Amino acid sequence: xxxxxxxxxxxxxxxxxxxxxxxxxxxxxxxxxxxxxxxxxxxxxxxxxxxxxxxxxxxxxxxxxxxxxxxxxxxxxxxxxxxxxxxxxxxxxxxxxxxxxxxxxxxxxxxxxxxxxxxxxxxxxxxxxxxxxxxxxxxxxxxxxxxxxxxxxxxxxxxxxxxxxxxxxxxxxxxxxxxxxxxxxxxxxxxxxxxxxxxxxxxxxxxxxxxxxxxxxxxxxxxxxxxxxxxxxxxxxxxxxxxxxxxxxxxxxxxxxxxxxxxxxxxxxxxxxxxxxxxxxxxxxxxxxxxxxxxxxxxxxxxxxxxxxxxxxxxxxxxxxxxxxxxxxxxxxxxxxxxxxxxxxxxxxxxxxxxxxxxxxxxxxxxxxxxxxxx
Amino acid sequence: xxxxxxxxxxxxxxxxxxxxxxxxxxxxxxxxxxxxxxxxxxxxxxxxxxxxxxxxxxxxxxxxxxxxxxxxxxxxxxxxxxxxxxxxxxxxxxxxxxxxxxxxxxxxxxxxxxxxxxxxxxxxxxxxxxxxxxxxxxxxxxxxxxxxxxxxxxxxxxxxxxxxxxxxxxxxxxxxxxxxxxxxxxxxxxxxxxxxxxxxxxxxxxxxxxxxxxxxxxxxxxxxxxxxxxxxxxxxxxxxxxxxxxxxxxxxxxxxxxxxxxxxxxxxxxxxxxxxxxxxxxxxxxxxxxxxxxxxxxxxxxxxxxxxxxxxxxxxxxxxxxxxxxxxxxxxxxxxxxxxxxxxxxxxxxxxxxxxxxxxxxxxxxxxxxxxxxxxx
Numbered sequence: 001x002x003x004x005x006x007x008x009x010x011x012x013x014x015x016x017x018x019x020x021x022x023x024x025x026x027x028x029x030x031x032x033x034x035x036x037x038x039x040x041x042x043x044x045x046x047x048x049x050x051x052x053x054x055x056x057x058x059x060x061x062x063x064x065x066x067x068x069x070x071x072x073x074x075x076x077x078x079x080x081x082x083x084x085x086x087x088x089x090x091x092x093x094x095x096x097x098x099x100x101x102x103x104x105x106x107x108x109x110x111x112x113x114x115x116x117x118x119x120x121x122x123x124x125x126x127x128x129x130x131x132x133x134x135x136x137x138x139x140x141x142x143x144x145x146x147x148x149x150x151x152x153x154x155x156x157x158x159x160x161x162x163x164x165x166x167x168x169x170x171x172x173x174x175x176x177x178x179x180x181x182x183x184x185x186x187x188x189x190x191x192x193x194x195x196x197x198x199x200x201x202x203x204x205x206x207x208x209x210x211x212x213x214x215x216x217x218x219x220x221x222x223x224x225x226x227x228x229x230x231x232x233x234x235x236x237x238x239x240x241x242x243x244x245x246x247x248x249x250x251x252x253x254x255x256x257x258x259x260x261x262x263x264x265x266x267x268x269x270x271x272x273x274x275x276x277x278x279x280x281x282x283x284x285x286x287x288x289x290x291x292x293x294x295x296x297x298x299x300x301x302x303x304x305x306x307x308x309x310x311x312x313x314x315x316x317x318x319x320x321x322x323x324x325x326x327x328x329x330x331x332x333x334x335x336x337x338x339x340x341x342x343x344x345x346x347x348x349x350x351x352x353x354x355x356x357x358x359x360x361x362x363x364x365x366x367x368x369x370x371x372x373x374x375x
Numbered sequence: 376x377x378x379x380x381x382x383x384x385x386x387x388x389x390x391x392x393x394x395x396x397x398x399x400x401x402x403x404x405x406x407x408x409x410x411x412x413x414x415x416x417x418x419x420x421x422x423x424x425x426x427x428x429x430x431x432x433x434x435x436x437x438x439x440x441x442x443x444x445x446x447x448x449x450x451x452x453x454x455x456x457x458x459x460x461x462x463x464x465x466x467x468x469x470x471x472x473x474x475x476x477x478x479x480x481x482x483x484x485x486x487x488x489x490x491x492x493x494x495x496x497x498x499x500x501x502x503x504x505x506x507x508x509x510x511x512x513x514x515x516x517x518x519x520x521x522x523x524x525x526x527x528x529x530x531x532x533x534x535x536x537x538x539x540x541x542x543x544x545x546x547x548x549x550x551x552x553x554x555x556x557x558x559x560x561x562x563x564x565x566x567x568x569x570x571x572x573x574x575x576x577x578x579x580x581x582x583x584x585x586x587x588x589x590x591x592x593x594x595x596x597x598x599x600x601x602x603x604x605x606x607x608x609x610x611x612x613x614x615x616x617x618x619x620x621x622x623x624x625x626x627x628x629x630x631x632x633x634x635x636x637x638x639x640x641x642x643x644x645x646x647x648x649x650x651x652x653x654x655x656x657x658x659x660x661x662x663x664x665x666x667x668x669x670x671x672x673x674x675x676x677x678x679x680x681x682x683x684x685x686x687x688x689x690x691x692x693x694x695x696x697x698x699x700x701x702x703x704x705x706x707x708x709x710x711x712x713x714x715x716x717x718x719x720x721x722x723x724x725x726x727x728x729x730x731x732x733x734x735x736x737x738x739x740x741x742x743x744x745x746x747x748x749x750x751x752x
Binding site: 115119128129136148199238 | 423444
């Protein structure tokens with residue numbers, strides 16, 4: 001991969017506001033352009049990720065052309081799809097293109113219908129006949145993964161509660177987070193209503209609306225893309241060799257650390273895809289931050305807390321910043337870029353040099369790992 | 376039992392959860408592997424509803440078979456890790472098998488037959504199959520019996536020892552020559568492929584049968600067979616509420632006789648409620664792989680991708696159960712048939728095998744404006 005730099009990032013606040021994707025796209029792109037000190041005319045191509053959801057009022061399937069209308073540019077714009085991992089996959093694609101200044105945009109509007117409809121919409125990312133027909137909604141898939149981890153390795157729901165609490169505490173400090181200034185106590189988390197045993201409400205991320213953008217360039221900038229890796233695995237976890245190891249992650253992580261010539265110990269801050277608390281915990285292991293089965297140690301000993309050795313999800317993660325599907329992967333990169341530039345205010349990590357973003361599509365079907373370094 | 380199906384590469388041992396019609400690697404051969412000895416290796420209780428699964432809480436199990444293959448399984452019952460999972464066949468007249476198709480129609484139809492106590496077939500058994508192919512429409516519109524379901528039934532019968540020359544498919548169209556009506560149904564291709572017999576019911580002999588106040592002129596064709604299958608596609612219907620086993624039997628009527636009944640929807644429904652008594656018994660294979668919902672055929676109905684195969688020995692049981700699974704009112708003519716002692720229509724007394732009633736229930740678009748449904752009989 002040729003050297004790439006993050007020149008600018010921008011995002012909307014993730015919310016349940018009834019804003020059109022036209023509006024949120026405009027805001028995220030204009031913020032990224034301002035951050036990069038660029039104009040729309042400087043963008044050579046765009047990689048976009050958005051879901052073709054049926055649960056909003058937009059009915060727009062050709063969003064790349066819609067984005068051309070928004071930007072008023074006649075340039076290549078392509079759409080990359082990997083459900084919740086779409087943002088990371090779009091960034092990975094852009095890193096491999098020859099254009100100089102590339103805009104990566106994730107935009108979606110999912111929080112605009114009753115929860116059962118949104119649940120069904122998201123369930124479409126599972127196998128139709130084996131999973132959807134059997135009621136395997138995403139909280140249930142991940143609950144079963146958690147149960148297997150509990151059984152095999154002795155992880156407990158208390159460990160997952162600590163992850164939820166950490167991310168809510170961080171999100172309360174992030175002005176772009178849905179839960180900004182709305183911390184959730186550990187006691188409230190412990191009393192959360194059951195969603196899919198052993199998961200309660202606080203094991204699950206919240207569906208929101210929003211957009212996030214990043215501009216990458218061959219021209220040198222403050223943040224270097226040290227590694228960009230992506231891998232895919234079989235669609236359904238039940239057909240994989242292991243329910244508790246997401247192979248796409250271990251392979252992408254191995255590739256990323258090789259590209260960056262770094263090891264997990266070198267990472268100072270990470271954004272890990274916590275669509276469900278267990279996903280963050282097994283990612284500790286699959287990314288190499290902990291041995292297999294020992295992910296819970298990192299949350300128990302505070303390593304991943306804001307004041308720990310390697311804070312994870314300083315943005316609040318999907319849990320508390322919110323999870324608008326496609327923008328998530330780009331929002332993670334926004335957070336890492338801001339952390340490396342010491343722009344994160346109350347949640348700023350002390351002088352991080354390297355940051356990692358881990359984005360998951362489906363139940364581990366598509367996983368991207370990006371590593372960034374301060375130049 | 377639950378069937379866990381895998382398609383396995385002979386060369387590499389790789390397994391797929393969906394069929395591989397064309398092996399990706401040259402020279403490879405794919406074999407189907409079906410596991411039936413299943414135990415529970417994971418359990419979650421789900422509390423959040425969605426339109427496909429509106430009744431909560433429900434459970435999703437992860438089952439694992441003797442080959443190490445896994446599958447999720449929805450159930451309303453409590454299980455724990457380590458439990459054996461099995462469905463026991465039920466031969467009872469009040470039983471209905473409901474099987475979700477896992478990409479493989481043969482396995483679904485085969486399992487459905489097995490779960491209603493199976494059928495005895497020898498090389499000499501004469502078998503009649505009555506699909507729904509009376510509307511010139513492709514099966515993906517939900518108007519005709521899916522040829523995949525038909526093919527699966529033929530294969531299941533051949534597997535049990537039947538001879539193709541002893542299998543007859545019969546249908547009739549009241550409004551078009553049969554060859555035109557069935558042209559898009561996939562039946563002609565199936566008949567050519569399996570070399571089974573094809574009969575236009577309108578060309579058969581009819582006899583008068585008086586059931587209560589109704590005089591039916593019914594085809595004598597079914598009497599020639601040892602084993603009969605009624606294979607309706609499951610459709611909502613603007614007039615009748617739902618088309619299932621009962622409605623599909625109307626095409627054993629002589630055309631003028633049918634048209635006389637059809638003049639008066641209420642009278643037609645009353646006649647329909649006793650029609651099965653004018654015919655020998657059929658096993659119903661309800662094809663809800665792709666059904667229809669909304670106002671049904673000709674009334675802007677739309678396909679419903681229900682992905683289900685039903686099997687029942689009694690048509691009242693079949694139609695009542697299917698209506699309730701899809702949250703439809705049991706059509707009044709089915710209720711009446713039940714009250715006349717032709718079969719059980721009380722959902723509490725119908726035994727589901729393969730999948731539980733509450734675990735299957737889901738809304739479909741209702742047939743709006745049916746006078747029959749509003750006013751009853």
